[in-house]
Amino acid sequence: SAVISQKPSRDICQRGTSLTIQCQVDSQVTMMFWYRQQPGQSLTLIATANQGSEATYESGFVIDKFPISRPNLTFSTLTVSNMSPEDSSIYLCSVEVGSYNEQFFGPGTRLTVL
Amino acid sequence: AQTVTQSQPEMSVQEAETVTLSCTYDTSESDYYLFWYKQPPSRQMILVIRQEAYKQQNATENRFSVNFQKAAKSFSLKISDSQLGDAAMYFCALGNTNAGKSTFGDGTTLTVKP
Numbered sequence: 001s002a003v004i005s006q007k008p009s010r011d012i013c014q015r016g017t018s019l020t021i022q023c024q025v026d027s028q029v030t031m032m033f034w035y036r037q038q039p040g041q042s043l044t045l046i047a048t049a050n051q052g053s054e055a056t057y058e059s060g061f062v063i064d065k066f067p068i069s070r071p072n073l074t075f076s077t078l079t080v081s082n083m084s085p086e087d088s089s090i091y092l093c094s095v096e097v098g099s100y101n102e103q104f105f106g107p108g109t110r111l112t113v114l
Numbered sequence: 115a116q117t118v119t120q121s122q123p124e125m126s127v128q129e130a131e132t133v134t135l136s137c138t139y140d141t142s143e144s145d146y147y148l149f150w151y152k153q154p155p156s157r158q159m160i161l162v163i164r165q166e167a168y169k170q171q172n173a174t175e176n177r178f179s180v181n182f183q184k185a186a187k188s189f190s191l192k193i194s195d196s197q198l199g200d201a202a203m204y205f206c207a208l209g210n211t212n213a214g215k216s217t218f219g220d221g222t223t224l225t226v227k228p
Binding site for chain 1: 147149151157158159160161164166203205207209210211214215216218219220221223
């Protein structure tokens, strides 16, 4: 298993600004994922972040808008750049641990953009 | 491409009763894993149960069990003796090593009535 923490837990930001979300894992993991979720809705994968390589973005998400860093095997950041109200959502970090592709999730960052 | 379909956006069950959540999937892989995740309101997503595709025996975790029909590509979750704490959004997910990431369904919101 893995214990994941995220900072901040929530934030209210102004349009046009940027927010960096941190994800810390209590063990070394190869694959980390960043998701977006509207309350009560499904998960939308933003990107996969592997240590030592560029993040792989899903269709509809670009690096300029959501730059990701993965400096080591226990940490990653996701930046939401030039925010608009449409970016208001819950952002989740998750990691894949073990031999069965199980994912463990962080508690999420609730972002509101005014 | 992998797909996961949860056809029941919402379900409800009386406390102490049994409820079954449906999930169908599609994949071209022969070796894969299936999961049910639980996301309580405003709380962290957690793994409920896992099934390896090569195992014929249905997985069971206390009050949670699955009905895995490989030929039909069906993977339902049965919750017995439902408790108020079971109220949550449940996600069915499909993973395999080649894909490197899991595919999630749209979720089913379960309400437990006292």
